[in-house]
Amino acid sequence: MDKELLMIDLLSGKKIITAVFLPIYRQRLRLSISLSLFSAGFFLGLNTLVYRYLMARVQTTSAAQKIVGLHYFALIFGGIIITLCLIQCVFVLVHLFFLKRNFQGWLTRILQKFSGFSKVVEDEEHYFVKRKQKEVRLAKKDCLVLTERINGDKLMIGVEKLDLGVTRGFIFLRTTKIDFHQLPNVQTDKHKGAGKLAIFIGLFCLLLGSFLYLFTKTETKENTSTAVAHVSEEVKITASGLLKQQGATPNKVAQKENELYVANTHELFQTTDRGQHWQFVPLKAEWLRGGSYTLTSGEIPFGYWMDYTYQVGKDFSFYLYTTGSGDYLDLYLLFSNDNGETWQKSQVGEKVRNLRYRKVQFFENGTGIAAISQTTAMSGSEQVCLFATQNHGQDWYPVGNTTINAPIQNISFIDASMGFISTREGIFYTQNGGRSYHEALVNVPEDYLLGGLDLFQSPNEVTQPNSTTLEAKFYLTKKDGHMYACLYRSYDSGQTWAFVRQLSEVTSAD
Incomplete structure (x- = not known):
């Protein structure tokens, strides 16, 4: 045609x-x-x-x-x-x-x-139209005549019903020469x-x-330092609420001088001499992971730990852990002053709800800070609570709390008075041990994105190289999309931070 x-x-x-x-x-x-x-x-x-x-x-x-x-x-x-x-x-x-x-x-x-148009074949209820080597069946009730020619041929339009309720339209020519024989083999x-x-x-x-x-x-x-297996449901607990050793003491060489090891019974052991001797830590591995065990970068797999939630050492070892279940947890510190021969515990906080971030720092004079964050009903915001000790963790008392309108990325204290809270794009400082906070000013060079900050995160900490200077490593994103570690310094106790120099490009390993 x-x-x-x-x-x-x-x-x-x-x-x-x-x-x-x-x-x-x-x-x-x-x-x-x-x-x-x-x-x-x-x-x-x-x-x-x-x-x-x-x-x-x-x-x-x-x-x-x-x-x-x-x-x-x-x-x-x-x-x-x-x-x-x-x-x-x-x-x-x-x-x-x-x-x-x-x-x-x-x-x-x-x-x-x-x-x-190809030749159309029909029976009493359907038209059969060939299209691209396939036979299409159209119900006569779903077809309409567009125009009719002098010779009786009809230009028609029809609708084919497919699966899932989908339909498609066809335009075809029905000629006066109708063949009712040899109908196509349609489904x-x-x-x-x-x-x-x-x-x-x-x-x-x-x-x-x-x-x-x-x-x-x-x-x-599996990495032997994080190997885990099924835990026996029959766990022996002492009168003080600590775990009794059930499995065998490890007989393995450690990769580091001071190392924590999770046995295949979920029991914890520590060494301070690369595995020549192992001391049992009377805690379940799960007790170190109470609440939501996540960072701003994502969930922490079993066998890995938040930085500064434990420390292994000959003279002083400690572990921050929780007990209880449900919405409210009690927060404790387990510590040893004799290379794990004996252990003591002290309560840091009670009825802690929605626990996520946690960290403990001790200073030379026996003072220390335990910091935690708790998610709140407001989307994205968290409450930061601080606890202080004056006697190497034997006793703790609350010193203050504040609400930050973004997830906490790191909390870093220089001493018991001066400390910093970082989110991805903001720093808050305190100079009175956490009783009040103020937001610091971070100067960003022109060739970096203002919205591309990733402020200091563990293990990067705020350090004090001298009495008048603070240093920290921030991650900044350039306008080319690449992220770089940059050195920042503050000369006013953390109130403002000045860009010093670009250090290196940040990789996935960082």
């Missing part, structure tokens, strides 16, 4: 064509948007929640690696689906625009792909759900594979 004559016929049927194709395009647009929103909620939202939940409870490094791998696989997979859905949305919107605003342009785009209604079944089987296989990958026993060799 001549394309010019076909264009004239189609233009005359504009009202019917528009009435058929507008709902089809709108339906596809709704489906694409719904699928992209579902994918964002499932692969980005729910996936992240499950990832955080599992990482907070993971007990082996190999399991942590599996969880991280699945997490990023889901993010990438979800990102691909969302991208494809958005591309489909753009494609449909373009067609909608031409259909509503430039109908002739829309027809021109359709006719560019037109290669002529029957019982096979219409094949697409849905394939999608269901695919999702089931994806979930089953993820489950098997996550929970199948791994043969990966």
